Structure formats: C-alpha cells, structure tokens
Amino acid sequence: MNPAPIKLVFTGPVGSGKTTALHQLSEITPVVTEQAMTVGATVNKTTTTVALDYGEVTLENGEKVLLFGTPGQRYYDYMCKIVAQGATGIMLLLNNDNADPQNDLAYFTELFADHAKRGAMVLGITHTEGARNNPLQRYHAWLSDRGYMLPVFAVDARNRDDVILMVEALAASLEY
Amino acid sequence: MNLIPHPSFSSTLTNEFNRALLQLKDSVPDLSTACVATRDGFEIARLESDNDQRKLAAMASSMHALGDAIAAEASLGACRNVIIEGNAGKAVMLTVPDAAANKVLIAAASSDTNLAMLLISSRTCCEQLANASQNHFAPDTEFVT
Numbered sequence: 001m002n003p004a005p006i007k008l009v010f011t012g013p014v015g016s017g018k019t020t021a022l023h024q025l026s027e028i029t030p031v032v033t034e035q036a037m038t039v040g041a042t043v044n045k046t047t048t049t050v051a052l053d054y055g056e057v058t059l060e061n062g063e064k065v066l067l068f069g070t071p072g073q074r075y076y077d078y079m080c081k082i083v084a085q086g087a088t089g090i091m092l093l094l095n096n097d098n099a100d101p102q103n104d105l106a107y108f109t110e111l112f113a114d115h116a117k118r119g120a121m122v123l124g125i126t127h128t129e130g131a132r133n134n135p136l137q138r139y140h141a142w143l144s145d146r147g148y149m150l151p152v153f154a155v156d157a158r159n160r161d162d163v164i165l166m167v168e169a170l171a172a173s174l175e176y
Numbered sequence: 177m178n179l180i181p182h183p184s185f186s187s188t189l190t191n192e193f194n195r196a197l198l199q200l201k202d203s204v205p206d207l208s209t210a211c212v213a214t215r216d217g218f219e220i221a222r223l224e225s226d227n228d229q230r231k232l233a234a235m236a237s238s239m240h241a242l243g244d245a246i247a248a249e250a251s252l253g254a255c256r257n258v259i260i261e262g263n264a265g266k267a268v269m270l271t272v273p274d275a276a277a278n279k280v281l282i283a284a285a286s287s288d289t290n291l292a293m294l295l296i297s298s299r300t301c302c303e304q305l306a307n308a309s310q311n312h313f314a315p316d317t318e319f320v321t
Contacts, residue, residue, distance in 0.1 A: 075217060
C-alpha cells in the first residue's frame with residue numbers, strides 16, 4: 001500500500017497570497033472557491049476564498065502532495081479548522097504590508113497551535129517590497145520570545161521557486 | 177442582537193428581504209432558521225425571531241461555493257442548491273437568481289417538514305428576493321467586480 005500523501009495547508013490573512021501560491025505550485029487545475037468581495041474590495045483585490053482551494057503536486061521522489069488553501073477572513077475560522085485536519089504541515093503566509101502583521105502571526109499560530117508547537121509550520125512573508133518594510137527580524141523575535149522554532153522566509157507568492165523553498169523547508173523541519 | 181447593516185444593501189432592500197423571509201415562514205411552519213447571506217459570507221437579512229446568524233451565513237457561503245466547485249468538477253452545470261439532511265432536520269441553500277448573483281438563501285426546518293416543500297417554498301422566496309433586489313439595483317451596482 002502506498003503511504004498516505006502529504007497534505008500541506010496554505011493559510012494567512014486576506015491578501016497574503018495563499019491562492020496565488022497554491023496556483024504556482026499545483027500541477028492540476030486548482031479547485032477554487034473565490035467570490036466577489038461585497039466589502040473591502042480594492043483595485044488589486046476583488047475576490048476572496050470562501051471555502052477552500054485545492055491543488056496537487058508531485059515531488060521529485062514521486063511523492064504526491066495535496067495542497068489546500070484556507071480563506072483569509074477571520075469569520076471563516078471554522079473552514080481553517082476543517083481544512084487543517086490531518087495536515088502534515090501549515091504554510092503560513094503573512095502580508096508584510098498589512099497594518100499589524102504580528103497580530104496576524106499571533107492569530108494564526110494560535111489557530112494552528114498544534115502544528116506551530118511541533119514545528120510543522122513555515123512562515124512566508126509576502127509583499128516585503130511594500131511601504132511598511134517590517135524587517136524579518138521582528139517575526140523571528142516574536143516567535144523565539146514565545147518558544148517557537150519555525151523557519152521564516154521572504155517570499156513572492158507569484159514565484160514558484162519561492163513557494164517550493166517553503167515546502168522544502170517544511171519537509172526538512174519535519175524530518176529533523 | 178441587531179443585524180449589522182451591510183454597506184452595499186440599503187435598509188429599504190433588507191426590509192423587503194425580511195418580508196420575503198416572513199412569507200417563507202408562513203408557508204413552512206416548521207421553519208427554524210432562514211437568512212440571506214452574501215456569497216462572501218455576510219448576513220444581510222434574517223427571520224426576525226432568529227438570533228445572530230452570522231456564522232451560519234458564512235457557512236452557507238462556503239457550502240454554496242463548494243457546491244459550485246463540485247458541480248463544475250462533475251459537469252453538473254451551475255449549482256442551484258445544496259441540501260443537508262440531518263437526523264433532526266434539514267437545510268437548503270439556494271442561489272438568489274438576480275443579476276448580481278451574489279446572494280444565498282439558507283433555510284432550515286425540522287425533520288417533520290417535507291424536503292420538496294422546503295425546497296419549493298425556498299425557491300419561491302428566492303424569486304421574491306431576486307425581484308426585490310432587481311428593483312433596487314442601484315446599491316448592488318456599487319460592487320467592484
């Protein structure tokens with residue numbers, strides 16, 4: 001019998017690049033549940049995920065990875081809990097240009113506490129070219145102050161290599 | 177708790193939605209819950225007797241989007257409704273068939289209610305909701321699409 005496939009979950013606040021990252025990685029046409037935003041739409045952001053995204057990718061060693069994406073709005077927290085069941089690891093994307101990315105970090109490490117505490121989480125900081133320019137060191141400091149040992153990367157969710165780097169880092173942290 | 181007004185829907189329109197929901201209650205006596213949600217998960221009208229249904233509204237939007245995704249995957253065409261049957265009752269979620277196509281009705285009733293009855297009455301309610309929103313088209317055009 002084949003081993004259970006790896007299940008990775010992309011999560012993070014609205015506009016952090018979850019759907020984009022999953023699209024970059026998936027080798028099948030992803031299942032998406034995006035809907036037009038009736039509140040808070042901007043020129044660059046008009047739709048939002050309301051249930052889940054789904055995609056698949058095969059690793060070089062032939063292992064199949066199932067990719068799930070969660071909604072970003074906090075009122076969809078129940079979807080995050082459903083989607084995270086049985087997840088091998090969590091890919092937390094944080095928008096560096098958000099008003100308070102550390103608040104987002106606190107929220108999502110709490111929501112996925114089981115994964116965060118056992119190191120089954122990797123952080124991708126997106127929009128690092130934005131105006132706010134929070135140094136990555138702040139995320140490291142916040143995490144280490146609370147005893148988390150999680151890798152943090154600056155990533156562009158539109159860049160497949162960046163997303164793959166996150167997957168490899170997660171695989172490495174789960175292995176050791 | 178009072179409903180939080182949604183910036184894209186006028187109170188005139190939500191009052192008309194409330195009337196449609198009351199008529200649904202009349203035709204389905206065992207109706208336990210009915211609310212109108214936007215497809216991105218905001219509650220915009222509910223039965224006056226109901227408590228806060230914000231979470232249910234969000235869940236209805238998720239379920240309906242999954243219904244759409246499954247319908248597309250299995251080549252079923254557009255998703256018209258999603259049905260949930262529990263041991264103690266049933267719930268239906270229907271697209272409100274107006275031009276904006278951005279609203280969902282969720283209606284739940286006890287297991288004594290006939291499913292076909294619940295569906296047909298909910299569909300009638302959806303048509304009333306669609307007519308109301310077509311007549312108040314101006315607020316809906318504020319949507320960024």
